[in-house]
Amino acid sequence: xxxxxxxxxxxxxxxxxxxxxxxxxxxxxxxxxxxxxxxxxxxxxxxxxxxxxxxxxxxxxxxxxxxxxxxxxxxxxxxxxxxxxxxxxxxxxxxxxxxxxxxxxxxxxxxxxxxxxxxx
Amino acid sequence: xxxxxxxxxxxxxxxxxxxxxxxxxxxxxxxxxxxxxxxxxxxxxxxxxxxxxxxxxxxxxxxxxxxxxxxxxxxxxxxxxxxxxxxxxxxxxxxxxxxxxxxxxxxxxxxxxxxxxxxxxxxxxxxxxxxxxxxxxxxxxxxxxxxxxxxxxxxxxxxxxxxxxxxxxxxxxxxxxxxxxxxxxxxxxxxxxxxxx
Numbered sequence: 092x093x094x095x096x097x098x099x100x101x102x103x104x105x106x107x108x109x110x111x112x113x114x115x116x117x118x119x120x121x122x123x124x125x126x127x128x129x130x131x132x133x134x135x136x137x138x139x140x141x142x143x144x145x146x147x148x149x150x151x152x153x154x155x156x157x158x159x160x161x162x163x164x165x166x167x168x169x170x171x172x173x174x175x176x177x178x179x180x181x182x183x184x185x186x187x188x189x190x191x192x193x194x195x196x197x198x199x200x201x202x203x204x205x206x207x208x209x210x211x
Numbered sequence: 212x213x214x215x216x217x218x219x220x221x222x223x224x225x226x227x228x229x230x231x232x233x234x235x236x237x238x239x240x241x242x243x244x245x246x247x248x249x250x251x252x253x254x255x256x257x258x259x260x261x262x263x264x265x266x267x268x269x270x271x272x273x274x275x276x277x278x279x280x281x282x283x284x285x286x287x288x289x290x291x292x293x294x295x296x297x298x299x300x301x302x303x304x305x306x307x308x309x310x311x312x313x314x315x316x317x318x319x320x321x322x323x324x325x326x327x328x329x330x331x332x333x334x335x336x337x338x339x340x341x342x343x344x345x346x347x348x349x350x351x352x353x354x355x356x357x358x359x360x361x362x363x364x365x366x367x368x369x370x371x372x373x374x375x376x377x378x379x380x381x382x383x384x385x386x387x388x389x390x391x392x393x394x395x396x397x398x399x400x401x402x403x404x405x406x407x408x
């Protein structure tokens with residue numbers, strides 16, 4: 092069965108771009124969240140195999156969402172996809188529990204490579 | 212003093228805009244090229260709106276508030292025509308209107324450009340510059356300026372960086388506005404080993 096992915100990004104355009112890449116490569120997108128709060132709720136509801144997480148979002152940012160999801164499920168596999176690639180932010184995301192950090196704009200291969208590595 | 216500050220801003224603009232353009236080009240699968248070296252100008256506030264297209268012209272503005280070690284405001288402004296070319300390249304939508312998906316694509320594009328610019332400066336200075344969730348405004352230039360600069364410490368002059376791109380046979384014009392708060396401008400200069408400006 093295809094591994095399931097929850098996409099988190101505040102822009103519909105980026106969610107659509109990620110969905111295309113992810114689905115084309117044999118994964119199943121089970122949900123889309125537009126902010127950190129939605130990501131936590133959908134994670135609990137859908138228990139996806141992996142999550143893509145934006146950082147800068149309204150209501151609740153990605154770092155806070157990673158921390159909350161890791162509390163719910165310490166085995167959660169979260170890949171950050173954010174334009175904000177500055178060192179302190181990368182370190183904070185990884186220490187919160189993210190397994191990988193992709194800086195936007197990313198190419199499709201880099202996303203797939205990360206899904207393969209993290210999902211295995 | 213003013214010339215030194217302007218030179219310094221031009222240099223920052225070169226580096227930041229170079230990174231932002233590379234990011235934008237990647238988003239457009241390499242179909243975009245920078246046409247001219249970015250040009251920085253310091254303009255009185257009331258002249259700045261004219262410079263980006265006249266206060267009556269409809270433009271698109273994507274803007275953020277910057278926090279962290281350096282605080283300030285930043286925006287990417289472009290004429291509606293140019294924005295519509297980018298929307299077409301990104302989404303395939305050639306309706307000539309800014310629909311919901313087009314707005315979202317422009318928000319993401321602006322976010323990636325602005326953040327790439329800040330990432331480059333952050334790397335050089337070792338200072339954190341975190342952008343907020345971007346706002347998007349499609350309106351007359353005068354009105355967009357008001358949104359962009361809401362809450363900014365604008366004394367007299369603003370620095371505007373003009374860039375010109377070429378994508379898919381069409382020229383795209385854009386303006387990048389970086390407005391660090393006065394105190395934090397000194398921090399950037401200092402971290403690069405320059406005397407106080």
